[in-house]
Amino acid sequence: MRIPQPVMRIVSLAPSLTETIYALGLQDRLVGDTDYCDYPPEAQKKQKVGGAINPSLEEIAHLRPDVVLVTRHLNTLDTVHSLDALGIPSYATDPRSVDEIVASAKRLGDVLGAPEAAAALAEDLQRRLEVLRQKIGALPPRRVLFVVWTDPLISIGKDTFIADALRRAGAVSIIDSKQDWPQVNLEEVAHLQPEVLVFADSHGETTAQHLDVLATRPAWRILNAVRDRNFAVISEAVNRPAPRIVTAIEELAEKLHPEAFVERPASDKVSGNTVLDAKCLCAR
Amino acid sequence: MRPLTIERLFLQCAALAGILFVVVIIALKAGAVEVSLFALGRDLIRVIVHHGGEIKSDYGLIVMNIRLPRILLGIFVGASLAVAGTGFQALLRNPLADPYVLGVSNGAALGAILALLVSPHLALSPAVADLLTPLGAFLGAAATIAAVYFLGRREGQIDSTTLLLGGVITGSFLAAIIMFLMTSETGSNLRGMAYWLMGNLSTSLQPSVYWILWLGFLLGAGAIYTTASDLNLLLSGEKEAMHLGVDLPRVRLVVYIAASLLTGLAVSVSGSIGYVGLLVPHVMRQIFGSDHRVLLPTAAFGGAIAVVIADTIGRTVVPPAELPVGAMTALAGAPLFIYLLRRRMA
Numbered sequence: 001m002r003i004p005q006p007v008m009r010i011v012s013l014a015p016s017l018t019e020t021i022y023a024l025g026l027q028d029r030l031v032g033d034t035d036y037c038d039y040p041p042e043a044q045k046k047q048k049v050g051g052a053i054n055p056s057l058e059e060i061a062h063l064r065p066d067v068v069l070v071t072r073h074l075n076t077l078d079t080v081h082s083l084d085a086l087g088i089p090s091y092a093t094d095p096r097s098v099d100e101i102v103a104s105a106k107r108l109g110d111v112l113g114a115p116e117a118a119a120a121l122a123e124d125l126q127r128r129l130e131v132l133r134q135k136i137g138a139l140p141p142r143r144v145l146f147v148v149w150t151d152p153l154i155s156i157g158k159d160t161f162i163a164d165a166l167r168r169a170g171a172v173s174i175i176d177s178k179q180d181w182p183q184v185n186l187e188e189v190a191h192l193q194p195e196v197l198v199f200a201d202s203h204g205e206t207t208a209q210h211l212d213v214l215a216t217r218p219a220w221r222i223l224n225a226v227r228d229r230n231f232a233v234i235s236e237a238v239n240r241p242a243p244r245i246v247t248a249i250e251e252l253a254e255k256l257h258p259e260a261f262v263e264r265p266a267s268d269k270v271s272g273n274t275v276l277d278a279k280c281l282c283a284r
Numbered sequence: 285m286r287p288l289t290i291e292r293l294f295l296q297c298a299a300l301a302g303i304l305f306v307v308v309i310i311a312l313k314a315g316a317v318e319v320s321l322f323a324l325g326r327d328l329i330r331v332i333v334h335h336g337g338e339i340k341s342d343y344g345l346i347v348m349n350i351r352l353p354r355i356l357l358g359i360f361v362g363a364s365l366a367v368a369g370t371g372f373q374a375l376l377r378n379p380l381a382d383p384y385v386l387g388v389s390n391g392a393a394l395g396a397i398l399a400l401l402v403s404p405h406l407a408l409s410p411a412v413a414d415l416l417t418p419l420g421a422f423l424g425a426a427a428t429i430a431a432v433y434f435l436g437r438r439e440g441q442i443d444s445t446t447l448l449l450g451g452v453i454t455g456s457f458l459a460a461i462i463m464f465l466m467t468s469e470t471g472s473n474l475r476g477m478a479y480w481l482m483g484n485l486s487t488s489l490q491p492s493v494y495w496i497l498w499l500g501f502l503l504g505a506g507a508i509y510t511t512a513s514d515l516n517l518l519l520s521g522e523k524e525a526m527h528l529g530v531d532l533p534r535v536r537l538v539v540y541i542a543a544s545l546l547t548g549l550a551v552s553v554s555g556s557i558g559y560v561g562l563l564v565p566h567v568m569r570q571i572f573g574s575d576h577r578v579l580l581p582t583a584a585f586g587g588a589i590a591v592v593i594a595d596t597i598g599r600t601v602v603p604p605a606e607l608p609v610g611a612m613t614a615l616a617g618a619p620l621f622i623y624l625l626r627r628r629m630a
Contacts, residue, residue, distance in 0.1 A: 151488075152480070152487065182604070183484070185486070185599045185603065189604075190316075190350060191316040209404065216414060218353075218488065219349050
């Protein structure tokens, strides 16, 4: 099915796609998004079509979109087939790495008829990633555990875009799993002893409380990173394959490698084994 | 039914305890860090002699703080579910009954979800906040138990059929509320609940919780055991048991409350782990006969052995990831159940 040009009415079925539309400056053409689309805050005011997995087809049809945007990691093929049956064109993305996120945002801009904005966005993101690479590319990566959930412990697999984002931030996940969201054995983590535990912060206070709770548990206190409170709490943008992930990468890089972000490096020798300042890492 | 002697009961339990001991040793040895049997024995003795003195070796912390508590939790959960399952199967006179048949696990899940939703809004100290989810789960289970009890009464007494129907309906109603919350509470992070519902033993608990669990187990299992002879008579039918002098209302009440309590405690710390409470009583009945005086203790050991084995396989088979113990028990349980079913028909 062909997407009519120019695209004037867009429905987005994923928070990452909604963010990308705003980043491309096409928000005026966005006529509907999902209950989960909460960034930027204005996106919450758009007409809601339900969740990502079970959107209301009636609501979508009612909005008469020129195109519905879907992403493979969140939406279902069922939705796409149903849209086809209704004669509504859909456009799918499936970025699996940071480079693909940038490329996919650019392609989306082209498809939606905003090639200049797309080129500018991609250029800006690539420039920031390059600046970061120059700053920390040569530093030894920090061994981290990315915590998606604690009871049970869920982390990320090596083929996810989050694992790639960690690499761009000068970190390497200690979990070497082919599953995307592996349930991880705490024993294995204690054996591998990550230097830092990385959390995506959804609600500031919840996370701070959660970290205090973890630090009281005997099983978690085996981890040096928990005892020393080496926690890095970064924006939950890291969970979304959208342009904002670059901000989360910059944030994490600065928390993990503060020495690389000092404007004028101290003249005397900087210890190669910089002690992480626990206070600066905690979301307080 | 063969006459029961203390010696026979003791020998059967000792044999199962021996198997459980071997399973626990293997479970202690297996995992991310290799531990030699000799070092394990030496350090366990040292801990017992020194009353919990810390082991200094590199693996000691992992074995003592992660592996051992998890194995102990597995023993508790397995034993509780198997005893509760045995109790429910006798009480409801239904071979398909398991600890979750009366909706207790859904009540616990709903309680846990509500606790997760409110905990950020309460200013709690970390240690208390950590207890909130299991506490919420247990309160949810207790509320369900009470609701199903009142639904299951006819003319002031528990009626088995009404109880079963009331429990099933309550369970599906609660499942609907859980579905509603998980899809409508978009602002909060309930993603992990899906994993919690699958059942797993990896939750790291505060040490005080273990004492509550074991106390609850002794109370619940002890209460059910006092009705063991009555449950035997119940096998021949409810009317027959009454004519033989069984105080049926009291037996129903004791078994229902005690088995639900065991289930509620187990669910509150592990989510729902399927097949153990259904299958272990059947297996033990095949091996040891249907005398509940033997069946209840052997089922407790059997359940503990089954869950510890399932969890050990689950956490070692795909390192560094692990499979939820609920998936492991279902994987092994379903074929075994079909086998038992076909054998009985043949």
